[in-house]
Amino acid sequence: MSPRKNTSDTLNEEYYQISQGILGSFNKYRPPLDLFAFKEDVARVVPYYKTGDRLSNEQVEELARLTSEGLIFVSRADHSVYVKHISYQLDLVLVDRNLVEREIADIFTQALTRRLEEFFAQPVAVVFEKLWVDMMVLTEYLYKDISRTRALVRRLHTEHSLENHSLNCGYLGLALLAKLKADNFTEKVPRKTFDRLAAGLFLHDMGMSKVPAFIREKAKPLAPDERTKVNAHTKSGYEMLARLDLKFAEVEQCVTEHHERANGSGYPLKSTKQGFAGRLCALVDSFCAMTVKRPYAEAKPMLKAAAELGADPGYDKVMAKALQVLLVVDLKLKP
Numbered sequence: 470m471s472p473r474k475n476t477s478d479t480l481n482e483e484y485y486q487i488s489q490g491i492l493g494s495f496n497k498y499r500p501p502l503d504l505f506a507f508k509e510d511v512a513r514v515v516p517y518y519k520t521g522d523r524l525s526n527e528q529v530e531e532l533a534r535l536t537s538e539g540l541i542f543v544s545r546a547d548h549s550v551y552v553k554h555i556s557y558q559l560d561l562v563l564v565d566r567n568l569v570e571r572e573i574a575d576i577f578t579q580a581l582t583r584r585l586e587e588f589f590a591q592p593v594a595v596v597f598e599k600l601w602v603d604m605m606v607l608t609e610y611l612y613k614d615i616s617r618t619r620a621l622v623r624r625l626h627t628e629h630s631l632e633n634h635s636l637n638c639g640y641l642g643l644a645l646l647a648k649l650k651a652d653n654f655t656e657k658v659p660r661k662t663f664d665r666l667a668a669g670l671f672l673h674d675m676g677m678s679k680v681p682a683f684i685r686e687k688a689k690p691l692a693p694d695e696r697t698k699v700n701a702h703t704k705s706g707y708e709m710l711a712r713l714d715l716k717f718a719e720v721e722q723c724v725t726e727h728h729e730r731a732n733g734s735g736y737p738l739k740s741t742k743q744g745f746a747g748r749l750c751a752l753v754d755s756f757c758a759m760t761v762k763r764p765y766a767e768a769k770p771m772l773k774a775a776a777e778l779g780a781d782p783g784y785d786k787v788m789a790k791a792l793q794v795l796l797v798v799d800l801k802l803k804p
Contacts, residue, residue: 563606646749
C-alpha cells in the first residue's frame with residue numbers, strides 16, 4: 470500500500486507522490502525540483518535530492534526503486550515548477566494517478582495557452598501538430614469524465630489576448646457542451662465529434678492571427694479599413710483549414726459562423742442557418758470577450774454578461790439558459 474494512503478493528512482497537504490512515468494520524464498541525473506523520500510521506520514518524509522545537485526548512478530537506480538514502491542514525493546510548494554515541467558509533456562497527466570483534478574487543470578491551462586500562443590505566432594502545420602496532440606490529450610482526459618470541465622472553467626484567463634481568449638472559449642464551450650448533453654454524454658456526443666468540437670472552439674479565431682497585432686490590441690475605435698481586416702478573419706480562418714487538414718464540419722462551423730447570429734444579423738453572411746457548433750461557439754465567443762479586461766473595455770461580471778446574451782435574440786436561447794445554469798450551479802456565482 471502506498472504510504473500516501475496510510476499516513477496523516479499533513480503528508481497529503483504538503484507533498485504529492487510521483488509516478489515512474491513522471492520520474493522518467495525528468496533529467497536522469499539532475500531532476501528539475503527537490504525530491505523527498507518517505508522513511509517508513511519514522512513515518513515521515515525527508516529530503517532526498519536538492520535541485521542543482523547531481524545524482525550518482527547508484528542513486529539513479531535507488532530513486533527508480535523507491536519511486537516504484539511509492540516512496541518518492543514532491544513538495545506542493547514546488548507546484549508551479551512541477552506544472553511547468555509536465556505542461557511540456559502533457560500526456561503525463563493521463564498516467565500520473567497522484568495528481569488531483571485542480572492540479573491537472575493548472576497543467577492543461579499552462580500547456581494549452583503556450584501552444585496556442587506558439588501557433589498564432591506561426592500558424593503552420595509543423596507548429597499546429599504539437600497543439601493538436603495536446604488538444605487530444607485534453608479531450609481524452611475529459612471524455613473519460615466530462616464533469617472535469619468544471620475545474621477548467623474555474624481557470625479562465627482574466628486578461629485578453631488571442632491565446633487567452635481562445636483557451637477560454639475552448640474551456641467554456643466544452644463545459645457548456647457538457648451541460649447541454651449531461652445525460653448519457655458519451656452516447657450523445659461521439660468521441661470524434663467531441664474532438665472536432667474541441668478543436669473548433671479552441672481554433673475558432675485563428676484567422677485573427679492574420680490581423681496585425683496593433684489592430685487586435687488597439688484601445689481606440691477601429692478605422693473603417695481596420696474593421697474590414699478584423700471582419701475578414703472568419704474567411705482567413707476558413708482558408709487556413711485546408712492547409713492544416715482540418716476540413717471537418719464542426720471546425721468549419723466554429724471558424725466561419727461564430728459571428729453569425731440566430732436572428733440574421735452578424736457577419737460574414739448574415740445567415741440564420743448556423744449549425745450546432747456555430748451557435749455554441751458564437752455564444753461562448755461573445756461571453757468570453759465580454760468577461761475579460763480588454764484594451765478598450767473593462768470586464769463585465771459573468772452573470773451580467775450571461776443575462777445580456779440570454780436577452781439578445783441573436784443567440785440560441787437554450788444554450789444561453791444553460792450558460793446561466795452553469796455559472797450559478799457549477800461555478801456557484803451569486804447575483
